[in-house]
Amino acid sequence: xxxxxxxxxxxxxxxxxxxxxxxxxxxxxxxxxxxxxxxxxxxxxxxxxxxxxxxxxxxxxxxxxxxxxxxxxxxxxxxxxxxxxxxxxxxxxxxxxxxxxxxxxxxxxxxxxxxxxxxxxxxxxxxxxxxxxxxxxxxxxxxxxxxxxxxxxxxxxxxxxxxxxxxxxxxxxxxxxxxxxxxxxxxxxxxxxxxxxxxxxxxxxxxxxxxxxxxxxxxxxxxxxxxxxxxxxxxxxxxxxxxxxxxxxxxxxxxxxxxxxxxxxxxxxxxxxxxxxxxxxxxxxxxxxxxxxxxxxxxxxxxxxxxxxxxxxxxxxxxxxxxxxxxxxxxxxxxxxxxxxxxxxxxxxxxxxxxxxxxxxx
Ligand code: MAN
Numbered sequence: 001x002x003x004x005x006x007x008x009x010x011x012x013x014x015x016x017x018x019x020x021x022x023x024x025x026x027x028x029x030x031x032x033x034x035x036x037x038x039x040x041x042x043x044x045x046x047x048x049x050x051x052x053x054x055x056x057x058x059x060x061x062x063x064x065x066x067x068x069x070x071x072x073x074x075x076x077x078x079x080x081x082x083x084x085x086x087x088x089x090x091x092x093x094x095x096x097x098x099x100x101x102x103x104x105x106x107x108x109x110x111x112x113x114x115x116x117x118x119x120x121x122x123x124x125x126x127x128x129x130x131x132x133x134x135x136x137x138x139x140x141x142x143x144x145x146x147x148x149x150x151x152x153x154x155x156x157x158x159x160x161x162x163x164x165x166x167x168x169x170x171x172x173x174x175x176x177x178x179x180x181x182x183x184x185x186x187x188x189x190x191x192x193x194x195x196x197x198x199x200x201x202x203x204x205x206x207x208x209x210x211x212x213x214x215x216x217x218x219x220x221x222x223x224x225x226x227x228x229x230x231x232x233x234x235x236x237x238x239x240x241x242x243x244x245x246x247x248x249x250x251x252x253x254x255x256x257x258x259x260x261x262x263x264x265x266x267x268x269x270x271x272x273x274x275x276x277x278x279x280x281x282x283x284x285x286x287x288x289x290x291x292x293x294x295x296x297x298x299x300x301x302x303x304x305x306x307x308x309x310x311x312x313x314x315x316x317x318x319x320x321x322x323x324x325x326x327x328x329x330x331x332x333x334x335x336x337x338x339x340x341x342x343x344x345x346x347x348x349x350x351x352x353x354x355x356x357x358x359x360x361x362x
Pocket of ligand 1: 285
């Protein structure tokens with residue numbers, strides 16, 4: 001039987017990755033904490049866009065209280081608490097606490113899963129796309145029960161006279177996808193959750209295909225299946241159907257454990273070029289590409305055999321969660337793909353790639 005997930009022909013050339021000399025371009029120390037009792041641990045995974053001649057990044061700012069010896073403490077949003085958040089503080093030797101594989105990103109306590117940091121989204125602006133100045137205050141923070149553990153990894157896309165923001169909403173109920181729109185980066189319209197748990201990594205196609213909107217998304221669950229990339233379609237951007245799995249993890253390869261879409265797929269003559277992240281069983285995150293049919297995004301025409309980009313630099317290998325390059329934001333300038341990415345879940349970096357060079361590998 002013909003596989004629904006075609007393996008591409010062998011890779012041709014590796015594209016040149018021109019990392020910014022200024023990397024990392026934004027670090028936690030450049031951002032003011034949202035509260036005096038918090039520290040910014042990680043500045044990562046920004047959405048990227050152009051607005052009024054400038055490049056904007058909608059960064060993920062991950063905070064927590066200063067950690068004390070022998071304790072784990074993490075903030076949880078709670079509108080009834082002073083400052084809008086309460087601190088969950090647990091002794092490290094509490095038998096109910098379990099930190100799987102010493103993963104810095106989360107822990108289990110009394111049978112429930114928590115994150116070690118609380119994330120909000122904050123804008124930073126630049127005239128040259130390299131030197132950014134962060135806003136002093138959060139732009140968007142989690143709201144309501146379904147965002148009590150924060151909001152993360154926002155993709156930003158301009159379409160139909162507004163920006164569409166798709167982000168990860170985390171709470172005790174799971175990890176879901178939310179939608180916000182804005183025209184001016186001052187007032188925001190919250191549309192709530194568009195996909196329920198467990199789902200994340202929503203990359204919105206920048207235009208309609210066949211009269212419908214399309215997204216890439218990444219549902220996952222228990223039992224059969226895995227962390228795979230799916231597509232869905234919609235008439236109104238709020239209600240999504242026609243779901244189809246288009247790419248699975250590949251045993252033994254760099255994307256064997258999980259995959260998820262980056263920012264909006266890029267329209268090229270050969271198809272929709274979607275940059276995605278793939279992690280292996282060691283939790284090493286690389287970037288690769290999918291090429292999707294222009295008329296039917298369910299059809300995968302090609303897929304990277306080798307990663308396009310791997311964590312090789314010191315700032316990509318060492319940090320809060322090392323060996324990670326993760327992107328959910330880029331801006332385009334002709335053939336230039338200017339990729340903004342989180343490195344080691346700690347800092348924000350930039351790199352430039354040629355779209356034609358990427359296509360030549362597919
Ligand atoms: C997950 C998400 C991302 C994060 C990577 C690497 O995919 O939580 O936000 O950057 O893991 O830790």
